[in-house]
Amino acid sequence: MIDYELVISNREQPLIYNSQLMTTSNSSCRIISKEELMKVLQCLYLFSFFFLTVSLCLFGQENDTVISEKREKNFRFSGQLSGWAHYTPDIEMDFRVGGRYIPQLNYKIPFKKQKERMIDFEASSHFYKDMAAYFFDSFVFDGKIKPHRIWARYSTQRMELRLGLQKINFGSANMFRPLMWFDRIDPRDPLQLTDGVYGLLFRYYFQNNTNVWLWGLYGNHNTKGYEILTTGKKYPEGGARAQFAIPRGEIAGTYHFRMANTTLLKDFGMSVDYGAIGENNIGFDMKLDVIIGLWLEASWTTFNRNIDLYTNQEMMTLGMDYTFGTGNGLNLVFEQMLYSNDKRAFAFSNTLTFSGLSLSYPVGMFDNISSMIYFDWINTNVYSFLSWQKEYKAVTFYVMGYWNPEQYALPGQNIGSNRFAGRGLQFMAVWNH
Numbered sequence: 001m002i003d004y005e006l007v008i009s010n011r012e013q014p015l016i017y018n019s020q021l022m023t024t025s026n027s028s029c030r031i032i033s034k035e036e037l038m039k040v041l042q043c044l045y046l047f048s049f050f051f052l053t054v055s056l057c058l059f060g061q062e063n064d065t066v067i068s069e070k071r072e073k074n075f076r077f078s079g080q081l082s083g084w085a086h087y088t089p090d091i092e093m094d095f096r097v098g099g100r101y102i103p104q105l106n107y108k109i110p111f112k113k114q115k116e117r118m119i120d121f122e123a124s125s126h127f128y129k130d131m132a133a134y135f136f137d138s139f140v141f142d143g144k145i146k147p148h149r150i151w152a153r154y155s156t157q158r159m160e161l162r163l164g165l166q167k168i169n170f171g172s173a174n175m176f177r178p179l180m181w182f183d184r185i186d187p188r189d190p191l192q193l194t195d196g197v198y199g200l201l202f203r204y205y206f207q208n209n210t211n212v213w214l215w216g217l218y219g220n221h222n223t224k225g226y227e228i229l230t231t232g233k234k235y236p237e238g239g240a241r242a243q244f245a246i247p248r249g250e251i252a253g254t255y256h257f258r259m260a261n262t263t264l265l266k267d268f269g270m271s272v273d274y275g276a277i278g279e280n281n282i283g284f285d286m287k288l289d290v291i292i293g294l295w296l297e298a299s300w301t302t303f304n305r306n307i308d309l310y311t312n313q314e315m316m317t318l319g320m321d322y323t324f325g326t327g328n329g330l331n332l333v334f335e336q337m338l339y340s341n342d343k344r345a346f347a348f349s350n351t352l353t354f355s356g357l358s359l360s361y362p363v364g365m366f367d368n369i370s371s372m373i374y375f376d377w378i379n380t381n382v383y384s385f386l387s388w389q390k391e392y393k394a395v396t397f398y399v400m401g402y403w404n405p406e407q408y409a410l411p412g413q414n415i416g417s418n419r420f421a422g423r424g425l426q427f428m429a430v431w432n433h
Helices: 034-059 064-074 262-268
Strands: 002-009 075-087 095-110 118-134 138-155 159-166 197-205 211-217 237-246 249-261 276-289 293-303 312-324 330-342 351-362 367-376 381-391 395-403 423-432
Touching: 064 075, 064 095, 095 138, 237 276, 249 262
Parallel strands: none
Antiparallel strands: 002 138, 075 095, 075 423, 095 118, 118 138, 138 159, 159 197, 197 211, 211 237, 237 249, 249 276, 276 293, 293 312, 312 330, 330 351, 351 367, 367 381, 381 395, 395 423
């Protein structure tokens, strides 16, 4: 991933907006270095070379007519372009505008004699640009260029084997997700964007609707989900999930193991350093479809060594949803979450309790109004979010308003800067092609 930043300011010490570069500078302007520029060019070169190589391998031995027909049928280029304007009066850099483009290439190779078998590829990148402004004083530009998804997959009617940079998620909860182990999707984000993980995923689906997942991850050095410590650079990760059909629903158990790097404990005021220690993640979830939808999702994370209050982490969410027959159909989702991190397992002496309510109502064929309200019972804080969505053929518009605490206490959403902190109003336009 390439990060860059440009600061233009009238101040002697301009504010630096990018949370990854929390410093000040005496210079009025910082531009991309030659080394950073070369990394960007190398990334673009490798991206182009990859698809050129794949194309040559796939099409090199076929005539022009067959190539043209297969390209049209099996090759697909798509993308998502979004832009936004964001006003946040509780932050000094109170006005932001930005844009994001995610181009995506897909190619599939079906088997001629066995049509249920297929090999396919997906590659997409993430181009992001943002400007934060304190009018008549400072302007700060920052951006990112990074791979979004790059994977190859072999699949049949009942089996899937996928290798590369991919999204892995599971579970039944919507707002408070104990099984958010490999992503950081914010339920209020209309684009539902998250970074992927590098790994190999195997899934098999039995005839009785039972399915089994196996995965191995490697090279994911940043924290994921609720992790507070990074993964050791030399260590792989691995896990499994089994999901079973039951009357009126499904039930599943999940396990994941990794080696965590304890050198970062000093950031939490702890002087211990065990090097790499084992971390065990155990999950359970169940979903029932009765008169209303019901689900239970829970996880327990425990380290093999004592790291004080971070040794054990428990999280449980109980949820329900129902669609009322009022008008076009009012959908209601409610979740109750209990979170705890303690030195001893299941001590529940250091807890957070949240209630969440989500409402969604389609005003017409192309309009939808939704709202989310969270209540923090320990700190007595309210998180509120309201969104209006207008859809056209390929373009969708969003108007979003929120009023939240400036300091987040939501587990998994208080890491780094949060664009929904404090009060704010955001307009977003999204074009899918």
